[in-house]
Amino acid sequence: GAVVSQHPSRVICKSGTSVKIECRSLDFQATTMFWYRQFPKQSLMLMATSNEGSKATYEQGVEKDKFLINHASLTLSTLTVTSAHPEDSSFYICSAGNPRGGNYNEQFFGPGTRLTVL
Amino acid sequence: GIQVEQSPPDLILQEGANSTLRCNFSDSVNNLQWFHQNPWGQLINLFYIPSGTKQNGRLSATTVATERYSLLYISSSQTTDSGVYFCAVCTGGGNKLTFGTGTQLKVEL
Numbered sequence: 740g741a742v743v744s745q746h747p748s749r750v751i752c753k754s755g756t757s758v759k760i761e762c763r764s765l766d767f768q769a770t771t772m773f774w775y776r777q778f779p780k781q782s783l784m785l786m787a788t789s790n791e792g793s794k795a796t797y798e799q800g801v802e803k804d805k806f807l808i809n810h811a812s813l814t815l816s817t818l819t820v821t822s823a824h825p826e827d828s829s830f831y832i833c834s835a836g837n838p839r840g841g842n843y844n845e846q847f848f849g850p851g852t853r854l855t856v857l
Numbered sequence: 858g859i860q861v862e863q864s865p866p867d868l869i870l871q872e873g874a875n876s877t878l879r880c881n882f883s884d885s886v887n888n889l890q891w892f893h894q895n896p897w898g899q900l901i902n903l904f905y906i907p908s909g910t911k912q913n914g915r916l917s918a919t920t921v922a923t924e925r926y927s928l929l930y931i932s933s934s935q936t937t938d939s940g941v942y943f944c945a946v947c948t949g950g951g952n953k954l955t956f957g958t959g960t961q962l963k964v965e966l
Contacts, residue, residue: 741902771952777898782943783956830898836952844888844952846945848900 742766743835745849752823753857760818760852762833768813769835773846774806777830789816823856830854859884859948861957869963870934878929878960880944888947889920890954891929895940903929903942934964 742765752758762772770791775783787808788796795808805827807819816835820827830853836846860883870876880889891903904911904918906927911918915934920927927944941961945954 773953782959783900783945785953785955788953832898832900834954842888842905844947845890845902845905846952846954847902848892851898853898 741841741847743833743847743849745833745852747852748850749853749855751855751857754824755822758820758823758854760820760831760833760854762816762818762835762849764814764835764847767835767841769816770813771836772810772816773834773836774808774816774818775832775834777832777851783832820854823854825856828854828856859886859946859955861944861946861955863942863944863957863960865960866958867961867963869965872934872936872964872966874934874964875930875932876934876962878931878942878962880927880929880957882925882927882944882946882957884925884948886922886925886946886948887950888952888954889927890945891918891927892943892945893938893940894943894959900943931962934962936964936966938962939964 744763746761772789774786777783786801789810791810797803810816832851834846834848862881892900906918906920908922915932917930941959944957
């Protein structure tokens with residue numbers, strides 16, 4: 740139980756293009772999902788909280804117009820990196836929390852998406 | 858915001874050795890999780906342990922919430938234990954995780 744998937748696992752794109760990353764909770768419903776970013780040899784940094792049916796909440800310093808988040812259903816959140824630039828190259832990881840019957844606010848993570856912008 | 862520091866930052870062990878990883882946090886927490894990030898980047902849940910002690914096979918964890926630290930014990934280490942170990946916490950009534958600085962573990966034959 741509590742499995743989270745991400746797609747794609749790896750993407751390479753040209754500068755200026757947009758990239759969409761999907762995060763799905765496979766065996767539970769998640770009203771809240773989270774998006775993180777991880778640079779090489781560093782820890783995970785929370786980018787935004789994705790709320791089903793409402794606007795995402797972004798952390799300080801994260802451009803909401805750059806990183807568009809849509810949480811259209813209880814099992815799917817998407818992150819779109821718009822007009823990507825080389826400095827957006829990173830490892831993007833999503834998580835979902837609180838599956839029914841589980842621990843309060845325990846989070847489970849997707850396998851991550853490695854984005855390379857040329 | 859809350860500060861989460863882990864030690865040691867790097868650790869090299871011979872297979873079969875035991876180790877203790879530490880996580881210190883600067884404020885009270887309502888959630889503490891330990892993760893293992895494997896070489897492919899996947900975060901694997903090890904423990905949900907806002908307080909108390911838990912054991913799962915060769916791994917165990919203890920959180921002393923009043924003293925604001927948690928320990929992860931790895932016994933009889935194996936090469937497959939290699940990777941980065943993170944602790945992460947939630948504060949207040951929220952559910953946003955703040956990750957620690959991580960411990961990079963390498964287990965050698």
